[in-house]
Amino acid sequence: MSDHDSGTDRTALTAFAWLWVGLPLAYGLYELAQKASQLFSG
Amino acid sequence: MTPGILDRSRSVAPPGWSRWLVPPAALSVHLSIGQAYAWSVFKPPLESALDLSGTQSALPFQLAIVMLGLSAAFGGTLVERRGPRWAMAVSLACFSTGFLIAALGAATRQYWLVVLGYGFVGGIGLGIGYISPVSTLIKWFPDRPGMATGIAIMGFGGGALIASPWSARMLDSFGSDSDGIATAFLVHGLTYAVFMTLGVLLVRVPPEGWRPPAGPPAAAPRALVTTAQVSARNAVRTPQFWCLWVVLCMNVTAGIGILEKAAPMITDFFAGTDTPVTASAAAGFVALLSLANMAGRLLWSSTSDVIGRKNMYRVYLGAGALMYLVIARLGDSSKPLFVVCALVILSFYGGGFATVPAYLKDLFGTYQVGAIHGRLLTAWSTAGVLGPLIVNRVADSQEEAGRSGPGLYGLSLGIMIGLLAVGFVANELIRPVDPRHHEPERAGGGTGDTADAEGATDGADGAPTAPGDAYDTRKDPR
Numbered sequence: 001m002s003d004h005d006s007g008t009d010r011t012a013l014t015a016f017a018w019l020w021v022g023l024p025l026a027y028g029l030y031e032l033a034q035k036a037s038q039l040f041s042g
Numbered sequence: 043m044t045p046g047i048l049d050r051s052r053s054v055a056p057p058g059w060s061r062w063l064v065p066p067a068a069l070s071v072h073l074s075i076g077q078a079y080a081w082s083v084f085k086p087p088l089e090s091a092l093d094l095s096g097t098q099s100a101l102p103f104q105l106a107i108v109m110l111g112l113s114a115a116f117g118g119t120l121v122e123r124r125g126p127r128w129a130m131a132v133s134l135a136c137f138s139t140g141f142l143i144a145a146l147g148a149a150t151r152q153y154w155l156v157v158l159g160y161g162f163v164g165g166i167g168l169g170i171g172y173i174s175p176v177s178t179l180i181k182w183f184p185d186r187p188g189m190a191t192g193i194a195i196m197g198f199g200g201g202a203l204i205a206s207p208w209s210a211r212m213l214d215s216f217g218s219d220s221d222g223i224a225t226a227f228l229v230h231g232l233t234y235a236v237f238m239t240l241g242v243l244l245v246r247v248p249p250e251g252w253r254p255p256a257g258p259p260a261a262a263p264r265a266l267v268t269t270a271q272v273s274a275r276n277a278v279r280t281p282q283f284w285c286l287w288v289v290l291c292m293n294v295t296a297g298i299g300i301l302e303k304a305a306p307m308i309t310d311f312f313a314g315t316d317t318p319v320t321a322s323a324a325a326g327f328v329a330l331l332s333l334a335n336m337a338g339r340l341l342w343s344s345t346s347d348v349i350g351r352k353n354m355y356r357v358y359l360g361a362g363a364l365m366y367l368v369i370a371r372l373g374d375s376s377k378p379l380f381v382v383c384a385l386v387i388l389s390f391y392g393g394g395f396a397t398v399p400a401y402l403k404d405l406f407g408t409y410q411v412g413a414i415h416g417r418l419l420t421a422w423s424t425a426g427v428l429g430p431l432i433v434n435r436v437a438d439s440q441e442e443a444g445r446s447g448p449g450l451y452g453l454s455l456g457i458m459i460g461l462l463a464v465g466f467v468a469n470e471l472i473r474p475v476d477p478r479h480h481e482p483e484r485a486g487g488g489t490g491d492t493a494d495a496e497g498a499t500d501g502a503d504g505a506p507t508a509p510g511d512a513y514d515t516r517k518d519p520r
Contacts (some may be wrong), residue, residue, distance in 0.1 A: 010058065014060055017066035017067070018066050021066045021073055025069075025073060025200050028205075028207070031207040032332060036326050036329040036330040039323050
């Protein structure tokens with residue numbers, strides 16, 4: 001048995017799950033990048 | 043009796059379940075519990091609202107980290123036995139309830155409730171949550187265990203990046219008095235409960251006989267990777283476990299050496315030069331270090347799947363020591379050189395955390411790797427005390443001796459190089475585990491997965507050994 005054994009399509013669920021964790025992480029990274037830029041501008 | 047919804051046997055993946063659903067399940071837990079490193083946001087408001095000292099306001103965080111180590115060390119076997127869904131549900135319940143108890147404490151101005159809630163109850167959630175997805179990820183990704191655990195453990199670093207600005211904005215909105223802090227704790231508890239639910243619902247263990255999809259053939263056989271299985275109780279009796287304990291402890295201590303003093307260090311190094319560093323630039327430097335710490339967890343842990351775990355730690359410890367040497371000798375001559383060296387050191391610090399579960403899997407098999415990982419995390423707790431103690435004591439003594447600028451840090455940097463050298467030697471001493479520690483093989487050629495020396499029966503999560511995972515354990519590790 002492997003990832004591809006079944007016809008069940010989990011693409012939508014996989015996309016939702018990654019967005020669920022990816023969006024907050026992107027917010028955190030954005031805030032961090034803004035703060036880190038002070039090293040070069042400060 | 044019908045097993046409960048959280049039971050391991052009820053979380054076996056149905057046909058067609060994608061293994062790429064497991065990393066986001068793990069991330070939903072690790073991104074949440076990583077909030078612990080953003081506790082400092084609550085310190086100043088708590089100090090003014092409840093009239094606390096700095097030492098008192100740090101207590102919930104310190105107790106949480108102690109409980110993380112203890113619950114990971116002592117709860118690891120239970121996590122292996124009950125499965126990842128149970129572990130994630132316990133983590134959710136403890137972490138969320140901890141915030142709710144802390145909210146009650148802030149609202150009633152009973153600080154001991156904040157310490158009990160966030161520190162004790164929430165800390166159990168940290169420890170159980172930290173190890174909850176490790177063995178499951180390794181079993182789903184036997185072809186890329188470093189990458190898989192790197193994703194999850196990167197989440198622990200990412201949690202603070204999210205929580206720090208989010209919590210600060212919440213305190214701005216609700217106010218920094220005790221009622222505002224209580225409301226912020228309440229919102230944290232409820233939001234994290236919802237966010238972590240995804241992990242509880244999504245996590246699945248691979249069914250018996252599951253194999254990863256065929257990928258490109260491995261470049262070379264991995265000499266260290268064993269097909270044998272070692273229980274957690276036996277693992278702690280092996281020199282390999284303690285060598286790895288020293289490796290992790292030294293690597294983390296050296297990383298903390300930079301983290302603890304990052305802002306004053308860069309300021310002092312360039313204080314007497316044409317390009318002094320301002321306070322806001324120093325804050326930007328600290329933020330950049332956090333990014334390197336997080337990125338290193340995924341980058342270097344994934345790299346270890348290619349070059350081997352022992353080689354990866356040679357890089358962390360050997361090149362890390364070299365970076366410290368460059369900072370000590372040439373750091374004040376070039377700001378970019380100083381920054382790059384510090385970033386590399388911090389990326390190695392994060393990488394050291396993220397690569398260790400895969401190293402444990404290589405040495406001890408998948409049988410109780412989560413429990414063994416939990417026991418190994420006591421090295422982190424030790425380094426958490428050791429690192430700041432060394433750096434702060436040395437910096438204070440150098441200041442008393444009248445030194446200034448880079449001279450304040452020369453001795454600290456030398457000590458860090460020495461610690462990394464000790465870790466390097468410990469890594470070199472790691473050899474395959476003596477077969478007398480292996481679990482007996484089951485009839486039919488199994489790996490003894492259900493013959494738990496501590497009385498655990500693993501049930502449906504049979505730790506199948508995947509193709510490409512079977513190598514000669516007698517050779518020297520790479």
